[in-house]
Amino acid sequence: MGVKGADAKFTAKGLAARARIVEHAAELIYTHGVHGTSNELLRKASGVSGSQLTHYFPDKESLVLAVIEWQTQRILTLHAGSSFAGFDTIDALREWAAFYLSHERVCQEGCTLGSLAAEIVKADLDVRDQLAADFDRWKDVLRAGLDRMREHGRLRGDADPERLANLLLAAMQGGMLLAQIARDITPLRDALTAAIDHVQSFEAPQAPTSRMTPSKQANGPRTRRITGGRH
Numbered sequence: 001m002g003v004k005g006a007d008a009k010f011t012a013k014g015l016a017a018r019a020r021i022v023e024h025a026a027e028l029i030y031t032h033g034v035h036g037t038s039n040e041l042l043r044k045a046s047g048v049s050g051s052q053l054t055h056y057f058p059d060k061e062s063l064v065l066a067v068i069e070w071q072t073q074r075i076l077t078l079h080a081g082s083s084f085a086g087f088d089t090i091d092a093l094r095e096w097a098a099f100y101l102s103h104e105r106v107c108q109e110g111c112t113l114g115s116l117a118a119e120i121v122k123a124d125l126d127v128r129d130q131l132a133a134d135f136d137r138w139k140d141v142l143r144a145g146l147d148r149m150r151e152h153g154r155l156r157g158d159a160d161p162e163r164l165a166n167l168l169l170a171a172m173q174g175g176m177l178l179a180q181i182a183r184d185i186t187p188l189r190d191a192l193t194a195a196i197d198h199v200q201s202f203e204a205p206q207a208p209t210s211r212m213t214p215s216k217q218a219n220g221p222r223t224r225r226i227t228g229g230r231h
Contacts, residue, residue, distance in 0.1 A: 010056075014056075017048060017052060017056065018056045018066075020046050020047075020048070021042065021046045021048060021052075021053065021056055021057065021063075022063075022066045022067060022070045023046075023070065024042060024045040024046040025037065025042055025046075025063055025066070025067050026067045026070050026071055026112070027045075028041055028042060028045060029064070029067055029116060029119065030112055030115060030116070033119050034060070034064060034119045034120065034125070035119075039053060060125065061125045061126060061127060064116075064120065064125055064127050065127050065130055067116065068113075068116060068127060068130055068131055068134055069130075069134070071112045071113050071116060071134075072113065072134040072137060072138070074112070075112075075113060075138055076137065076138070076141065079096075079138075079141055082095075082096075082099065083095055084096040084099065086145055086148070087141065087142055087144070087145025087146070087148075088145045088146075088148040088149050088152070088154070089149065089154065090154075090196065090199065090200050090203065092145065093145075093168070093196045093199060094196060097189075097192040097193070097196060100172065100176075100188070100192070101185060101188060101189055101192070111172070111173060111176045113131075113134070113135065113138070114173045114176060114177065116131070117131055117135075135169070138169060139165045139166065139169050140165075142164075142165040142168050142169060143161045143162055143164075143165035144161075146159070146161035146164050146165055146199070147161045149161075153204050153206065154203065154204060155199075155202045155203060155204060156202050156203070156204050158202070159199075159202035164198070164199050164202075167195050167198065167199075168192075168195050168196070168199070170195075171191040171192050171194065171195035172188070172191070172192060174191055175187050175188035175189075175190070175191030175192055176188055178191075
């Protein structure tokens with residue numbers, strides 16, 4: 001039974017309790033990892049009993065699946081409600097990059113979904129297909145915007161939205177990992193700037209000039225060291 005299918009069997013009160021457990025589980029897994037998130041830690045954080053926890057999530061796999069879905073929905077909701085939601089101009093892509101570059105937590109803990117993926121690689125859980133599908137949902141948001149850019153004549157016909165979307169998402173994930181390791185935003189800035197510049201290289205000759213010069217929004221001070229606690 002899928003995550004959404006599981007929701008259908010609970011009352012409104014039950015759904016609220018389940019959502020609370022998932023939210024706390026997501027934070028604990030992000031901070032402590034899958035193996036470091038024990039039932040005891042989760043019970044204390046979410047304020048539920050052991051029987052409640054096992055009622056909603058009989059095993060760790062069902063819990064991790066719910067966390068994957070929760071993290072994915074957060075990302076998709078954020079993207080849908082942002083000024084760059086359409087992803088159908090170069091400026092929108094620059095705004096998307098600038099949004100992530102402005103969050104210091106990126107340098108401390110990386111991407112929520114990417115960090116979860118790294119944890120799952122080490123865990124003996126059958127959830128990789130779901131994780132891959134949810135990364136595809138994220139990529140599809142970017143691809144749909146690039147499709148519109150090509151359809152509206154902003155990108156040349158030889159631009160491949162699928163490949164460009166893969167590039168953008170890979171640049172974000174790889175850049176976040178390097179930024180997290182270095183505690184320095186520069187690798188993420190460079191990766192996103194280069195990826196978006198590559199997308200811009202497919203801009204159609206008749207396309208209106210972007211309001212911002214290449215890399216203007218994504219470029220700030222070349223180095224920003226992050227210290228201290230979590231953001």
